[in-house]
Amino acid sequence: MNSNEIKGLDLNKLKTLKDVNVEGKVVMLRTDYNVPIVDGNVINDFRIRKSLPTIRYLLENNVKRIIILSHLKNPKGYDKAFTLEPVKNKLQELLQTPVEFVDLEKLVGSSGKITLVENIRFWKEKENDSFLAKFLSEFADIYVFDAFSVAHRKHTTTWMLMEYLPTYAGFLVEEEINALSKIFQPEKPFLAIIGGAKISTKLNTIKALCKIADYVYVGGAMIFTIMKALGMKVGKSLIEPEMIETIKNEWNEIKDKIILPKDFIVAKNPEAEAILTDKIPDDSAAYDIGKKSIDELKELISKANFVVWNGPMGMFENERFENGTKELVKALEQSNAYRIVGGGETITALEAWSSIERFDHVSTGGGAMLKFIENPMLPGLVHLFKE
Ligand code: ADP
Numbered sequence: 216m217n218s219n220e221i222k223g224l225d226l227n228k229l230k231t232l233k234d235v236n237v238e239g240k241v242v243m244l245r246t247d248y249n250v251p252i253v254d255g256n257v258i259n260d261f262r263i264r265k266s267l268p269t270i271r272y273l274l275e276n277n278v279k280r281i282i283i284l285s286h287l288k289n290p291k292g293y294d295k296a297f298t299l300e301p302v303k304n305k306l307q308e309l310l311q312t313p314v315e316f317v318d319l320e321k322l323v324g325s326s327g328k329i330t331l332v333e334n335i336r337f338w339k340e341k342e343n344d345s346f347l348a349k350f351l352s353e354f355a356d357i358y359v360f361d362a363f364s365v366a367h368r369k370h371t372t373t374w375m376l377m378e379y380l381p382t383y384a385g386f387l388v389e390e391e392i393n394a395l396s397k398i399f400q401p402e403k404p405f406l407a408i409i410g411g412a413k414i415s416t417k418l419n420t421i422k423a424l425c426k427i428a429d430y431v432y433v434g435g436a437m438i439f440t441i442m443k444a445l446g447m448k449v450g451k452s453l454i455e456p457e458m459i460e461t462i463k464n465e466w467n468e469i470k471d472k473i474i475l476p477k478d479f480i481v482a483k484n485p486e487a488e489a490i491l492t493d494k495i496p497d498d499s500a501a502y503d504i505g506k507k508s509i510d511e512l513k514e515l516i517s518k519a520n521f522v523v524w525n526g527p528m529g530m531f532e533n534e535r536f537e538n539g540t541k542e543l544v545k546a547l548e549q550s551n552a553y554r555i556v557g558g559g560e561t562i563t564a565l566e567a568w569s570s571i572e573r574f575d576h577v578s579t580g581g582g583a584m585l586k587f588i589e590n591p592m593l594p595g596l597v598h599l600f601k602e
């Protein structure tokens with residue numbers, strides 16, 4: 216078997232920026248600038264910074280022009296509450312060079328060296344629309360796809376536009392694919408740690424991980440639905456009742472690999488007095504994992520050579536329930552394993568108690584990373600491989 220072929224995805228066949236002469240070309244570039252914005256300011260620029268190597272490479276290699284496309288959140292049509300203008304300001308600051316910012320209709324007649332188009336979801340982005348794709352394609356010679364975190368969607372700029380323009384992976388997509396592919400050829404022991412809010416959004420990923428990891432430690436609110444399905448007491452902890460049947464049906468397939476927390480920090484509500492216990496009382500909810508659980512998790516981490524982590528262990532935004540997640544971050548920081556981390560709140564927690572640079576790979580994709588683990592050939596990646 217070719218060692219570079221991973222679940223139908225042959226890394227040797229990825230079309231990268233190095234496979235094309237970009238000099239003098241107009242390059243359309245898809246980034247994911249869906250970043251948190253408060254009062255018109257970008258408050259976390261991780262994704263913007265991760266797009267800079269591709270942009271700088273294109274400039275250094277004398278492209279004629281770069282036209283950048285991105286979405287921001289989920290607007291219903293044209294709505295300036297979702298404008299990408301704060302992103303333009305941040306991008307200008309990081310690049311130290313002017314960035315033109317235009318509505319799609321004004322792209323005709325624009326001429327900036329770097330142009331950011333207003334939130335593409337103001338138009339028919341989510342419809343995977345061939346008219347919009349064709350319209351966009353007429354402005355450029357090639358298309359560079361660097362929006363890994365939206366690659367699990369089949370939208371106009373993640374699919375249809377690639378039918379109209381020769382398409383290449385940007386450096387961020389290349390980095391994500393190379394790092395995340397290691398999940399399918401991991402060093403052993405391989406420990407996966409999954410937490411967060413909802414089992415419904417992560418069960419398929421957990422199932423996929425159970426096939427390749429040695430241990431799958433599950434924490435966060437999602438365990439209470441599992442515990443409920445297994446007939447254990449969860450008190451008033453968050454559950455998804457509609458998932459209970461599914462978990463009962465799937466449990467046999469995954470139970471050998473799964474490790475559940477053994478004790479919890481519980482309280483009558485998030486503001487009430489919190490106690491450590493291994494039995495959740497009927498009138499309380501569990502908001503964090505307890506000491507025994509943290510010790511077990513640390514022990515697993517110390518033995519692992521490969522770790523994938525997504526999802527906080529508890530309601531870490533409340534400092535009384537931060538300990539499980541905080542201790543996890545600190546243990547991972549110290550570990551010599553190859554560590555991959557991804558997820559919205561997960562990265563917030565990682566940055567609260569450590570820093571991105573201390574990990575081997577921090578994915579820009581939450582949902583996309585989880586979907587990649589289920590099946591790496593994401594819709595947005597299909598066109599990036601040579602026939
Ligand atoms: P990510 O975006 O990193 O994938 P999720 O969106 O799945 O993570 O979940 C993060 C949220 O889960 C956090 O806001 C956290 O407060 C919440 N959470 C975790 N454990 C609990 C719990 N025991 N009770 C309530 N909320 C929890």
Ligand code: MG
Nearest residue numbers: 558559560581
């Ligand atoms: Mg989240």
